[in-house]
Every structure is written in C-alpha cells, then in structure tokens.
Amino acid sequence: MSAFARSPKQLGVLIQRHRKQRGLSQTELAGLAGLRQEMLSKLESGQPGTRLSSIYAVLSALDLEMTIQPRTKSSSEDIADLF
Amino acid sequence: MSAFARSPKQLGVLIQRHRKQRGLSQTELAGLAGLRQEMLSKLESGQPGTRLSSIYAVLSALDLEMTIQPRTKSSSEDIADLF
DNA sequence: TTACTTTATGCGGTTTAGCGCATAATGATG
DNA sequence: CATCATTATGCGCTAAACCGCATAAAGTAA
Numbered sequence: 001m002s003a004f005a006r007s008p009k010q011l012g013v014l015i016q017r018h019r020k021q022r023g024l025s026q027t028e029l030a031g032l033a034g035l036r037q038e039m040l041s042k043l044e045s046g047q048p049g050t051r052l053s054s055i056y057a058v059l060s061a062l063d064l065e066m067t068i069q070p071r072t073k074s075s076s077e078d079i080a081d082l083f
Numbered sequence: 084m085s086a087f088a089r090s091p092k093q094l095g096v097l098i099q100r101h102r103k104q105r106g107l108s109q110t111e112l113a114g115l116a117g118l119r120q121e122m123l124s125k126l127e128s129g130q131p132g133t134r135l136s137s138i139y140a141v142l143s144a145l146d147l148e149m150t151i152q153p154r155t156k157s158s159s160e161d162i163a164d165l166f
Numbered sequence: 167t168t169a170c171t172t173t174a175t176g177c178g179g180t181t182t183a184g185c186g187c188a189t190a191a192t193g194a195t196g
Numbered sequence: 197c198a199t200c201a202t203t204a205t206g207c208g209c210t211a212a213a214c215c216g217c218a219t220a221a222a223g224t225a226a
Contacts, residue, residue: 025202025203026202026204027203038204051213
C-alpha cells in the first residue's frame with residue numbers, strides 16, 4: 001500500500017498515479033490544492049525545487065500522507081513498487 | 084519503525100530526532116547535506132517553504148527515506164509514534 | 167559565574183518557486 | 197483529417213528560499 005518516494009521524480013510519479021486513480025485532471029487537482037495547473041505539471045515531472053507546502057497541499061487533496069523511516073535495502077514492497 | 088510526517092512541523096521534528104540520534108550538530112548535518120546550519124534550524128522548526136531538494140538532501144544524509152500512502156485513520160503505529 | 171558549543175535570528179544579495187496569463191504540444195475522440 | 201480536453205512551456209512579475217556572514221540566544225560544562 002505504501003510506495004517509496006526516494007526522489008522528486010518518484011514523488012511526482014506517485015502523485016500523478018494517485019491523481020489519475022481519482023480521475024482528476026491537473027487543473028482540478030490544482031484547484032483542490034490551491035495551486036495552478038502549471039505547477040502540478042512541473043511537480044509531477046519531478047521539479048526538485050517544489051516547496052514543501054505545495055507538496056503537502058497536494059498530498060492532503062489526494063488524501064495521502066507521508067512517512068519517514070530508515071532506508072531499507074530492498075524489501076518486497078520495494079520491488080513490487082517498480083511495476 | 085516508520086513515523087508519520089503529516090506537516091512540515093512533524094517532518095522537522097522527525098529530522099531533528101534522527102539527527103540527534105546520530106550525535107550530529109546542525110552544522111555537521113548541514114555540511115553533509117550541502118546546506119547551511121541556519122537552513123537546518125528553520126527546517127527542523129517546520130518552515131513550510133523549504134524546498135523538496137533540501138528535504139531530500141537531509142533525508143539521504145541521515146539515511147532516511149520517504150514513503151507515500153493513503154491516509155489512515157489511526158493505526159497502532161500511528162499511536163505508538165506519539166511517544 | 168566564565169568559557170565553550172550549539173542553535174536561532176537578522177541583513178543584503180542572488181536565485182527561483184509560484185502567480186497569472188497565454189499558448190504550444192500532446193492526447194483522445196469522432 | 198478536425199475538434200476538444202489535457203498537459204507542457206514560456207514570459208513578466210512578486211514573494212520568499214537560500215546563500216554567506218554575522219551575531220544573538222540558549223544550552224552545557226568547568
């Protein structure tokens with residue numbers, strides 16, 4: 001159920017995935033998060049400079065949450081997440 | 084083992100906790116992450132504008148990683164994390 | 167207390183996110 | 197093909213992160 005976001009790129013892909021699962025366009029999600037469509041486009045493509053507040057705005061709009069933990073080698077979850 | 088970071092504040096506290104567990108000063112960790120001590124101070128205090136790249140720099144310097152998942156009600160993990 | 171380390175705060179200057187708007191790809195559908 | 201929705205890119209602008217340095221504040225130990 002949880003997916004690693006080890007880079008801005010991966011985080012962007014995850015957000016995009018969850019957005020599409022909800023059938024939202026970038027414009028719609030941006031509206032919910034108080035951002036703009038252009039921003040979401042950059043965020044999903046892995047813009048490293050995106051501000052933490054923007055990340056959280058999108059996460060809460062998608063009902064997602066973030067956890068922090070010690071880096072793992074490569075769990076089964078990890079491998080499964082590649083597909 | 085994993086801890087929720089539902090806000091910039093919580094994320095800052097978590098980073099601070101892991102930094103101290105490693106016996107690092109803000110200056111030392113900042114050096115490892117390619118940032119400055121002043122930045123870490125603000126990051127740990129929950130500055131919402133901190134950039135994603137800075138977050139990742141600190142996480143990797145502390146050998147931490149981030150995961151994203153659907154928001155949970157309040158799991159046992161969640162409660163345990165409060166202490 | 168003093169002396170030292172660590173953390174927080176401030177200022178000027180540079181860089182860049184984000185806004186707002188426009189528009190150019192890209193994609194899907196008929 | 198044409199049409200429409202969606203996503204990506206660009207420009208000018210403002211606000212703020214971040215730098216670099218300094219220093220104040222807070223903590224620790226003698």
